[in-house]
Amino acid sequence: MPANLKLLQTSTFRLAATYLAVFAVSVGLVLGYVYWNTGLLLERQLEDTIEAEVQGLAEQYRTRGVGGLIETVERRSAQDSNSVYLLTNIRGARLAGNLQGLPPEATKGKSGWVEFSYAVVTVRGPQQHQARAFHVTLADGARLVVGRDVEERRKLAQIIRRTLFWALGLTLVLGVGGGLWMSRNFLTRVDAMTSTARSIMKGELSRRVALSGSGDELDRLAVSLNDMLDQIERLMGGMREVSSNVAHDLRTPLTRLRARLEGAIRSGNPDEQREALTETLEDADRLLQTFNALLSIARTEAGQAREGLAPMEIAPLIEEMAELYGPSAEEQGGTLTVQTAEGAHLHADRQLLAQALANLIDNALKYGAGPDGKPDITVAAAVDNGHVILSVSDHGPGIAEPDRARVLERFVRLDASRSKPGSGLGLSLVAGIVKLHQGQIALEDNAPGLTVKLILPRQLQGG
Ligand SMILES: Nc1ncnc2c1ncn2[C@@H]1O[C@H](COP(=O)(O)OP(=O)(O)OP(=O)(O)O)[C@@H](O)[C@H]1O
Ligand SMILES: [Mg+2]
Numbered sequence: 235m236p237a238n239l240k241l242l243q244t245s246t247f248r249l250a251a252t253y254l255a256v257f258a259v260s261v262g263l264v265l266g267y268v269y270w271n272t273g274l275l276l277e278r279q280l281e282d283t284i285e286a287e288v289q290g291l292a293e294q295y296r297t298r299g300v301g302g303l304i305e306t307v308e309r310r311s312a313q314d315s316n317s318v319y320l321l322t323n324i325r326g327a328r329l330a331g332n333l334q335g336l337p338p339e340a341t342k343g344k345s346g347w348v349e350f351s352y353a354v355v356t357v358r359g360p361q362q363h364q365a366r367a368f369h370v371t372l373a374d375g376a377r378l379v380v381g382r383d384v385e386e387r388r389k390l391a392q393i394i395r396r397t398l399f400w401a402l403g404l405t406l407v408l409g410v411g412g413g414l415w416m417s418r419n420f421l422t423r424v425d426a427m428t429s430t431a432r433s434i435m436k437g438e439l440s441r442r443v444a445l446s447g448s449g450d451e452l453d454r455l456a457v458s459l460n461d462m463l464d465q466i467e468r469l470m471g472g473m474r475e476v477s478s479n480v481a482h483d484l485r486t487p488l489t490r491l492r493a494r495l496e497g498a499i500r501s502g503n504p505d506e507q508r509e510a511l512t513e514t515l516e517d518a519d520r521l522l523q524t525f526n527a528l529l530s531i532a533r534t535e536a537g538q539a540r541e542g543l544a545p546m547e548i549a550p551l552i553e554e555m556a557e558l559y560g561p562s563a564e565e566q567g568g569t570l571t572v573q574t575a576e577g578a579h580l581h582a583d584r585q586l587l588a589q590a591l592a593n594l595i596d597n598a599l600k601y602g603a604g605p606d607g608k609p610d611i612t613v614a615a616a617v618d619n620g621h622v623i624l625s626v627s628d629h630g631p632g633i634a635e636p637d638r639a640r641v642l643e644r645f646v647r648l649d650a651s652r653s654k655p656g657s658g659l660g661l662s663l664v665a666g667i668v669k670l671h672q673g674q675i676a677l678e679d680n681a682p683g684l685t686v687k688l689i690l691p692r693q694l695q696g697g
Contacts, residue, residue, distance in 0.1 A: 240421065241414060241417050241418060241421060242417075244417040244420055244421055246413070246416050246417040246420045247413045247414065247416070247417035250409065250410075250412065250413030250416060250417070251409075251410070251413055253409075254405075254406065254409035254410065254413065257405070257409070258402060258405055258406060258409070261401075261402065261405070262398075262402055265398055265401075266398075269391075269394060269395070269398065273391060276387065277366075280366060280382055280384070281347070281366075281368075283382075284366075284367070284368050284380055284381060284382065285368065287380050288368050288370060288378070288380050291303060291306065291307070291378060291380065292370070292372070292378075294306050295372055295373075295378075300329070300374070300376060303321060303330075303378075304321060304329050304330040305330075307319045307321050307329075307330040307331050307378075308330045308331075311330070311331050311332040312332075315383075316382060316383050317332075317380070317381065317382055317383070318331070318332060318333050318352065318365045318367055318379065318380075318381040318382065318383060319331035319332055319333065319379065319380055319381075320332075320333035320335075320336060320377075320378070320379040321376065321377070321378050321379075322336055322376060322377045323375075323376050324374065324375030324376060326341075326377070329376070331379070333352055333379060334352075334353065336377065336379065337350035337352065337367075337379070338350075340367070340369040340377070340379055344370070344371045345368070345369060345370040345371065346368070346369065347366070347367070347368055348366075348367055348368075348369060348379075348381075349364065349365070349366050349367075349384075350364075350365060350367070351363065351364050351365070352365055354383075363383050363385040364383070364384050364385050364388050365381045365382065365383050365384060365385075366381055366382060366384050367379050367380060367381020367382070368380055368381065420452075423446065423452050424452075426443065426444055427443050427455075427456065427459070430442065430443045430444075434463065439463075439466075439467050439470065440467065442460045442463060443456040443459050443460055443463075444456070445457065469535070469536060472532075472535055473532075475644070476528060476531075476532060476644065479644050479645050480528060484521065484524070487517055487520070487521060488521070490517070491514055491517050491518070494510050494513060494514060495510060495514060497510065498510035498511070520655065520657070523657070524657045524659060527657065527659040527660070527662075527663055528644075528659065530589070530663055530666075531644070531659065531662055531663050531666045534586065534663070534666035534667055534669070534670045535666050535669070535670075542583035542584075542585060542586065543581055543582060543583050543671075543694065544581070544582075544583070544584070545579055545580070545581055546579065546580065546581075546582055546584050546587075547577070547578070547579055548574065548575060548578045548579070548580060548615045548622055548624070549574040549575065549576050549577070549578065549615065551584060551587060551588060551591070552572050552574045552591075552613055552614075552615050552624075553572065553574065554588070555572075555588065555591045555592065555595060555613060556570055556572045556613060558592075559592075559595045559596075559599070559611075562599055563599060563609055563610075563611055566599065566603065566607075566608060566609055567606075567607070567608040568599075568603065568608040568609035568610050568611065569609075569610050569611070570595070570611045570612075570613065571610075571611070571612045571613070572612075572613050572614070573612065573613075573614035573615070573616075574614075574615050575615045575616050575617050575622070578615060578617045578622055579692065580622045580690055580691075580692040580693075581692060581693055581694050582671055582690060583667075583670070583671070586667045586670065586671075587624075587667070587671075589663065589667065590624075590663070590664045590667045590668070590688065591613065591624065591626065593660040593661070593663060593664050594626035594660075594664060594686050595611060595613065595626055596660060597626075597660055597661070597686075598611045598626055598627075598628040598630070598684075599611070600651070600654045600656065601628075601630050601631070601650075601651055601654065601684075602628025602629065602630035602683060602684065603628075603630055604629045604630060604682075604683075609628060609629075609630070610628065610629050611626065611627065611628050612625075612626070612627045612628075613625070613626050614627070617692075618689075620691055620692050620693065621673075621689050621690060621691055621692065622690050622692055623687055623688070623689050623690075624687070624688040624690065625685055625686065625687045625688070626685070626686050627680045627683060627684065627685040627686075628680065628683045628684055629680065629682055629683040630682070630683050630684065631650065631682070631683075632679055632680065632682060632683050632684040633648065633677060633684055635679075638677040641658075641661050641677070642661050642662060642664075642665045642675065642677075643662060644658065644659055644662045645657065645658040645659065646658050646661075661686075664686070664688070668688050668690070671690045671691070671694070672690075672691055672694055672695060673688060673689050673690035673691060674688075674689045675687070675688055675689075676689065
C-alpha cells in the first residue's frame, strides 16, 4: 500500500478529519448566519430612514409646491455627500438633486425600491458607486428619487466575505496538515512495532519494542508487549534447555539399555536373558519416571497448573506425608519428626505441594543419613506474617554453599550422590512448584545437614 494512502487510513487521521469537518461546518453556519442577519438589519435600517425622508419631502411638496421641494432637495444634495437625490419634471428633465439623470430602473412603475450604479467624482477621479433608493411619482407627474450611497457598505461586505472564506480555508488546511502530522507520528510508532514483530518472527527473539518515553497508551501497549515477549523468550529458552537436556541425559541410559539387550540376545543363555530383561524393565521404569518429572516441570513452569490452586489447610498435608514416609525412615533405622502449625491455611495446589514435599523427603532419605547411616528427618510448617514456611531438614552431609543454586537446575546431581539412583530432576520440580505459588526456595545449612525451606505467600497476587 502506498505510504500516503496508509496515512489517510489511520484512525488518528479519520478522527481528525471528522472533527475538522464538523468544526468547519458549524463555524461556517454560525458565521454565515451572523453575516446574513447583520446585512438584513442594516438594510432595513437604511430603508426606514429613506422612507421617513421621502415622507418628509412629500409633505413639503404638498404644502410648499414644486418650488419648495426644489429648494429643499438642492440644499440637502449640497449638504450630504452620502445621499443621492433627484427631482425631475414629467418629461424626465432634472429639476434638482445630485444625480445626473433618472436611473433606468426608476422609470418602471409609480414607486418602489431600486438599486443602481451612478457616477461620482472623488479625489481619485470619477468612479461608479452603488446606491439604494426609493422613487415616487408625484401628483403632477414629477418624479422624486431619494437614496443612499451603499458603496462603502458593499465593500465592507465583500471584505467580510473574503475574510470568512480565507478563515475557513486556512482552518481546513491547518486541520488536514495537523491530522496528517499526527497520523504520521502514530504510524511511525505502529510501523516500528510491526517491524519489531517481523524480526522477532524471523528469529531475533531478543528484539523489543522501543518506547517513546511519553508514557502514553502506545507506550503502555509496548510495555505489555515487551513483558509478554520476555515471558515467551523465557519459556522458549526453558524448552530449548529441556530438549537439549533430555537429548543428552536420556541418550546414556537408552544406549546402555540397548547394549544390554544386544548382549543378552547374543549370549543365548536363558538365565542371562531373563536377568537382562528384568534390569531393562527397571531401566524403563526409571526412564518413565524421568519423563513424568520433566512433563510436570514443564507444566508448572508454563503456569498451566494454576487451575488447581485453592485454599487449603497445611497440617493435614504434613501428617499425611509423615504417614507415607515415616515407615521408610524407620526401615533405615532413622526417624521422621513433624512440627505442624495447626490451623494454618494458604492458597495452593495440594497435589503439587505434596509432590514437592515428597521430593524433598525422598532426597533426605537418600542423601541425608548421618555418619551412623540413619536418616533423622524433620518436616515442619510455620507461619510468618503472610507466609507459610515449609521445611525439610536432615543431618546428612548437606550441600556446600557454592552448589546450592546449581542443584536446583535440571539434571544436576552432585558427585557424592552418583552412587544413588536419581535423575537430578527432583529439586527442579520443587523450584518450579514454588515459583508457581509465587514463593521462594532457600537451601540452608542445618549444621550438620541440609534444610530446604519453601516460603509460600498465603495469598497469591494477581488472581
Ligand atoms: N538432602 C540432601 N543432602 C545432600 N545433598 C542433596 C540433598 N538433596 C539433594 N542433594 C543433592 O542435590 C542433587 C539434586 O537433587 P534432585 O532431587 O534434584 O535430584 P536427584 O535426587 O539426584 O534425582 P531425582 O530427585 O530426580 O530422583 C542430588 O543429586 C544431590 O547431589
Ligand atoms: Mg531427588
